[in-house]
Amino acid sequence: MHQQTDVLTRLNPRRWFAMIPMLLGVFLGAVTISSATTALPSMITELSLSTVEATWIIDAYPLALAVSLVVAARTGDRFGRRRMMILGFAGFAAFNLVGGFAQSGLALIAARTLLGFAEALVIASVVATIGVHFRARERVFAYGLWTATFGAGSALGPLIGGLLSDGPGWRWTMYAAAPVAAAALVLAAWLVPESRTSTRPSWDFASIALSIVALAGIVYGLQHAALAPVTAAIVGVTGVVALVLFVRRQRRLHDPLIDVNLFANGRFSVAYLQILVTTGTSNATVFLVSLHLQQTRGYSAIEAGITLLPHAALIVIGGVLAPLTLRIFSSGVATALALIAQASGLIWVSVQPENFIAPLVLIGLGMGVVGTLSAAALFDVTTSDQAGQVGAIQEVGFALGAGLGIAVFGAIAAALGINGFSVAFVAAAVTAAVAGVLPVSQRSRRRRAPDAQLTRN
Numbered sequence: 001m002h003q004q005t006d007v008l009t010r011l012n013p014r015r016w017f018a019m020i021p022m023l024l025g026v027f028l029g030a031v032t033i034s035s036a037t038t039a040l041p042s043m044i045t046e047l048s049l050s051t052v053e054a055t056w057i058i059d060a061y062p063l064a065l066a067v068s069l070v071v072a073a074r075t076g077d078r079f080g081r082r083r084m085m086i087l088g089f090a091g092f093a094a095f096n097l098v099g100g101f102a103q104s105g106l107a108l109i110a111a112r113t114l115l116g117f118a119e120a121l122v123i124a125s126v127v128a129t130i131g132v133h134f135r136a137r138e139r140v141f142a143y144g145l146w147t148a149t150f151g152a153g154s155a156l157g158p159l160i161g162g163l164l165s166d167g168p169g170w171r172w173t174m175y176a177a178a179p180v181a182a183a184a185l186v187l188a189a190w191l192v193p194e195s196r197t198s199t200r201p202s203w204d205f206a207s208i209a210l211s212i213v214a215l216a217g218i219v220y221g222l223q224h225a226a227l228a229p230v231t232a233a234i235v236g237v238t239g240v241v242a243l244v245l246f247v248r249r250q251r252r253l254h255d256p257l258i259d260v261n262l263f264a265n266g267r268f269s270v271a272y273l274q275i276l277v278t279t280g281t282s283n284a285t286v287f288l289v290s291l292h293l294q295q296t297r298g299y300s301a302i303e304a305g306i307t308l309l310p311h312a313a314l315i316v317i318g319g320v321l322a323p324l325t326l327r328i329f330s331s332g333v334a335t336a337l338a339l340i341a342q343a344s345g346l347i348w349v350s351v352q353p354e355n356f357i358a359p360l361v362l363i364g365l366g367m368g369v370v371g372t373l374s375a376a377a378l379f380d381v382t383t384s385d386q387a388g389q390v391g392a393i394q395e396v397g398f399a400l401g402a403g404l405g406i407a408v409f410g411a412i413a414a415a416l417g418i419n420g421f422s423v424a425f426v427a428a429a430v431t432a433a434v435a436g437v438l439p440v441s442q443r444s445r446r447r448r449a450p451d452a453q454l455t456r457n
Contacts, residue, residue: 015133019142021187022129023149025085025122028092028177028184030153032115033062035161035173038305042170043108053105059223060109064116065123066399067215071208072117072124073392074257077201081125081388082194088121089185093178100174111174127391131379132195140323140331140376147319147372151364155312158305197388207249207257214243215396222403226410258389262382270438271377274335275397277435278370280405281346281428285363286311287406288413289349289356292421310357311364318368325369331380335373339436342366346429350422366432371398 036058044054076084095118099111126146134142164172217239224232250256263269286308293299293307318338325334345362352359378390409428413420 015193018129018133018192019145021089021184021192022085022126023145024180024184024187025089025092025119025126026146026149027153028181029065029119029123030150031157031160032119032177034154034157035164036061036112038158038161038302039165039170039173042165046170047103047105047108049105053109055227056109057105057112059220061112061116061119062399063216063219063223064113065120066116066219066396067212068117068120069124069392069395069399070211070215070257072120073128073388074201074203074208075121076125076128077197077388080194080196081129082188082192084121085125085129085188085192086185088118088125089181089188091115091118092122093181093185096174096177096181100171100178123395124388124391127375127394128388129192129195131391133193137323137326139379140326140372143376144319144322144368144372146375147322147368148316149319151312151315151319151368155309155316162302202255204249204253204255204257207246207253210242210246210249211257214239214246217242219399219403222400222407225407226414258393259386262386262390262393265381267381268378271335271374272393272397273438274339274370274374274435275394276401276404277431278339278342278367278374279398279401280408281342281432282311282315282363282367282405283402284405284409284424284428285346285349285360287410288421288424289360307356308360311360314361314364315368315371318365319372320368321365322369322372325373331373331377335370335377336436338366338369338373339432342370343429343432343436346425346432350425350429 040054040057043049043057047053049057072084072088092115095111095114099108099115102108102111130139130142130146161170161173164170164176217235217237219239221232221236221239225236246258247260250258250260263272289308290304293304299307322334325338328334329337341362342365345359345366348359348362349356375394378394382390405428409424412427413424416423
């Protein structure tokens with residue numbers, strides 16, 4: 001069956017056109033997250049937002065996205081990933097229009113929350129579809145495009161948000177996204193092949209509830225660790241307890257929501273750890289350098305954003321170059337070298353914080369390469385039937401890595417005062433270097449089962 005699927009994939013050149021709507025979905029999600037930061041001042045002024053409301057306008061979208069990824073993946077496994085992708089695009093278009101007409105902070109928060117749920121359907125479906133739709137180095141190239149598109153969206157988002165807010169108004173950051181989402185919907189219906197698991201997945205609502213509480217608690221705790229440490233700690237601990245209960249329950253179920261035994265595979269667990277590390281150190285870099293430039297050097301937000309552009313640009317380039325590194329190195333060696341490059345950039349920032357361009361190039365390049373190769377590695381040691389679960393695990397890893405990096409290294413910088421900035425980057429460099437030299441188990445503890453043939457409409 002695996003052979004039949006590979007032959008079918010090779011004979012269908014339209015598979016690469018399917019990346020167009022899927023990459024549009026990734027780009028829209030990245031822009032929605034990053035554009036809100038520069039559009040927020042206009043939102044605060046026009047809607048007379050309180051500090052709490054302003055915080056939730058930023059946090060609601062990524063929080064809703066993170067907590068619904070597991071359920072979105074399961075839904076795609078059951079009802080079809082293309083179908084859920086189309087539903088997500090429809091919701092994304094509709095909720096952007098609703099948010100654009102919002103007349104209160106509460107209405108805007110609700111719209112951005114619903115946008116997070118809609119984007120979860122898109123992202124979970126995109127990642128799983130890439131996982132089953134492409135093989136070997138083609139999969140790496142597809143994930144390179146994914147990484148590059150996300151990096152481009154993250155870089156352009158603040159610029160788009162600032163330009164639209166200063167021009168026709170912040171509402172156009174939402175109005176403009178609606179027709180793009182509608183176009184992606186049409187293209188997805190036309191170009192994306194349908195896929196689902198070969199067996200009908202069951203629903204365990206206790207597992208769903210525990211996954212939501214766990215992810216909501218952990219993500220909220222990480223988001224608010226600096227602003228409200230006591231509340232964040234309580235909520236975060238609640239999330240960790242729910243995660244422990246979730247894992248224990250999955251081990252007992254015949255058809256778990258997430259097969260936690262995937263982490264018993266050495267290659268899988270190391271690749272996942274490397275995702276956490278590269279995402280954490282990369283996001284902590286953006287956070288700490290931005291604060292340093294604005295608080296220490298008096299840069300404006302736009303000036304700080306321009307200074308950080310090399311980081312975003314090299315994430316894009318790293319994603320594109322990642323497949324080419326496999327012509328010279330194995331995936332494990334290429335990932336290790338990228339993490340060492342990232343560690344070198346982090347050390348460079350700590351010892352010479354006057355010039356950020358060169359170190360930001362290394363940090364961004366490392367993120368682009370590692371994010372691409374590690375994401376692809378997760379699918380290399382699993383089956384097509386596990387694609388939905390693996391996709392959800394991957395995306396949760398990127399979300400948790402970002403939150404952990406900012407929370408941990410940000411706390412180090414804040415706690416140590418004048419030396420905190422440098423010490424935080426040394427700690428981040430050591431973390432990246434250790435992740436780079438971790439031994440990767442070449443022997444899976446679980447045999448790969450034959451890949452299930454795609455269900456096509």
